[in-house]
Amino acid sequence: MPEPIQLKFDGGTIIVSDGDADVRSQLPGVSFDPRTRTERAEGRAYRAIVEHLLTHKIPYADQARNYQVAAWSMQSTRVPFPHQQEAVDVWWKSRGRGVVVLPTGTGKTFTAMLAIQKSQRPALVITPTIDLLNQWHFELSKAFGGTIGLMGGGEYDIQPLTVTTYDSAYIHLDRWGNKFGLLVFDECHHLPGPTYAMAAVGSIAPYRLGLTATPERADGQESQYEGLIGPTVYRREIKELSGDFLADYETRRIYVSLTADEQQRYQTARETYRQFILDRNISLGGPNGWQRFIFEASRSAEGRVAFQAFREQKKLERAAEAKLQTLEQLLLTHAKDRILIFTADNATVYKIARQYLVPPITHQTKARERKQILERFHSGEYPVVVTSQVLNEGVDVPAANVGIVLSGTSTIRENVQRLGRLLRKQTDKHAILYEIVAKGTSEEFSSERRRQHHAFQ
DNA sequence: TTGACTCAACATCCTTTGCTACAA
DNA sequence: TTGTAGGTTTCCATGTTGAGTCA
Numbered sequence: 001m002p003e004p005i006q007l008k009f010d011g012g013t014i015i016v017s018d019g020d021a022d023v024r025s026q027l028p029g030v031s032f033d034p035r036t037r038t039e040r041a042e043g044r045a046y047r048a049i050v051e052h053l054l055t056h057k058i059p060y061a062d063q064a065r066n067y068q069v070a071a072w073s074m075q076s077t078r079v080p081f082p083h084q085q086e087a088v089d090v091w092w093k094s095r096g097r098g099v100v101v102l103p104t105g106t107g108k109t110f111t112a113m114l115a116i117q118k119s120q121r122p123a124l125v126i127t128p129t130i131d132l133l134n135q136w137h138f139e140l141s142k143a144f145g146g147t148i149g150l151m152g153g154g155e156y157d158i159q160p161l162t163v164t165t166y167d168s169a170y171i172h173l174d175r176w177g178n179k180f181g182l183l184v185f186d187e188c189h190h191l192p193g194p195t196y197a198m199a200a201v202g203s204i205a206p207y208r209l210g211l212t213a214t215p216e217r218a219d220g221q222e223s224q225y226e227g228l229i230g231p232t233v234y235r236r237e238i239k240e241l242s243g244d245f246l247a248d249y250e251t252r253r254i255y256v257s258l259t260a261d262e263q264q265r266y267q268t269a270r271e272t273y274r275q276f277i278l279d280r281n282i283s284l285g286g287p288n289g290w291q292r293f294i295f296e297a298s299r300s301a302e303g304r305v306a307f308q309a310f311r312e313q314k315k316l317e318r319a320a321e322a323k324l325q326t327l328e329q330l331l332l333t334h335a336k337d338r339i340l341i342f343t344a345d346n347a348t349v350y351k352i353a354r355q356y357l358v359p360p361i362t363h364q365t366k367a368r369e370r371k372q373i374l375e376r377f378h379s380g381e382y383p384v385v386v387t388s389q390v391l392n393e394g395v396d397v398p399a400a401n402v403g404i405v406l407s408g409t410s411t412i413r414e415n416v417q418r419l420g421r422l423l424r425k426q427t428d429k430h431a432i433l434y435e436i437v438a439k440g441t442s443e444e445f446s447s448e449r450r451r452q453h454h455a456f457q
Numbered sequence: 458t459t460g461a462c463t464c465a466a467c468a469t470c471c472t473t474t475g476c477t478a479c480a481a
Numbered sequence: 482t483t484g485t486a487g488g489t490t491t492c493c494a495t496g497t498t499g500a501g502t503c504a
Contacts (some may be wrong), residue, residue: 285472363497
């Protein structure tokens with residue numbers, strides 16, 4: 001009679017030893033590690049291994065798992081919205097693994113708390129920013145009482161219910177990887193980054209919940225969710241919830257023309273870099289096309305000129321004179337509204353700030369000043385705020401009812417997040433998102449692409 | 458405790474025409 | 482014959498954030 005199989009946790013992996021060698025080699029995800037001469041699996045294989053052992057009635061000793069069932073109970077009588085309850089029910093039916101897609105402002109946090117209560121397991125909530133870390137800590141303390149752990153932002157205190165950042169999660173993986181049965185990935189579109197993903201790979205947590213408003217990624221890595229968290233189990237779009245849970249809204253596109261001078265400089269710059277691409281036989285649209293351009297561009301004087309031309313062209317379309325004129329008109333039209341202006345670059349943010357005496361927020365704005373500006377925006381003291389990309393995600397921004405997108409990336413996510421800034425529900429609110437596009441430039445294409453989302457059709 | 462700093466990680470940056478090799 | 486899928490170099494500049502260090 002062979003010894004029972006031993007499972008041990010070791011720095012994000014599970015070491016499998018003893019028992020029958022043939023049985024060990026058939027365990028899902030297990031392979032021989034020649035460095036240490038042991039059989040190992042990634043932490044995430046834990047559930048599959050245990051299920052395999054149980055199904056085949058193979059005796060085993062589990063020293064990997066280092067947590068107990070936790071009897072969570074929320075100290076709140078709040079009744080979930082239908083979409084929150086449905087999301088948790090579907091997630092639980094999918095064996096407690098999967099991604100839930102809900103628009104910003106429709107109660108993702110409360111949905112996660114329902115899931116935590118349902119799972120009855122110690123849970124680790126992972127967030128991308130310190131702001132969100134603090135928000136979650138506050139909400140969890142209020143909902144569940146007791147001491148809520150914090151790992152990140154200078155704190156290191158692990159409790160059965162803990163909040164951390166993606167950075168801290170992977171840095172300290174070896175210390176927490178076997179202490180939680182449930183992982184909640186807030187804004188889970190961050191997870192597929194090569195380093196951040198390690199947290200999901202190395203943890204043994206059988207239950208996993210991903211939350212995001214925008215699962216789509218520009219690099220197509222959303223295909224990784226399946227292996228890191230689970231499949232998309234529930235999805236509701238802005239359109240489906242606007243009116244009832246989100247404000248009513250419309251989007252308006254305004255086309256402007258470049259001046260003759262801008263037009264000429266734009267054409268010259270564009271031809272310069274298009275010619276380089278042609279000469280080097282690079283197909284920009286193809287796989288690795290952009291990487292090849294960068295590679296070639298960094299290798300010769302000619303290439304550097306081409307790259308400069310590319311940047312010049314971008315700059316011209318982003319900061320077109322006519323855009324600022326249109327902005328001025330919109331500011332007059334909406335003199336009584338609460339307006340957020342978005343750009344792609346900081347230079348334009350500061351230019352607008354100087355020209356129209358509007359407070360700017362970029363990554364250079366210190367946290368305290370940022371908070372102050374947002375508070376004054378909320379109170380109405382500042383009716384307009386101009387920002388680049390910082391407010392795209394994570395920060396709790398007071399409700400605006402008019403958004404003006406002067407420039408941006410072609411990503412769906414940025415566009416959805418910017419729209420989300422306007423949709424916090426208030427009585428009789430009707431939000432408008434303007435998008436100002438320079439005619440005859442590549443912006444027309446970007447604008448088209450970022451609108452390829454249900455919310456904008 | 459705070460603030461200034463450095464460093465590391467992540468995201469975006471492109472678009473379509475013509476060519477080739479291979480599968481149905 | 483027609484249709485379709487197709488590949489490899491470590492990486493320019495800018496924006497943003499978290500962690501860590503040091504005064």
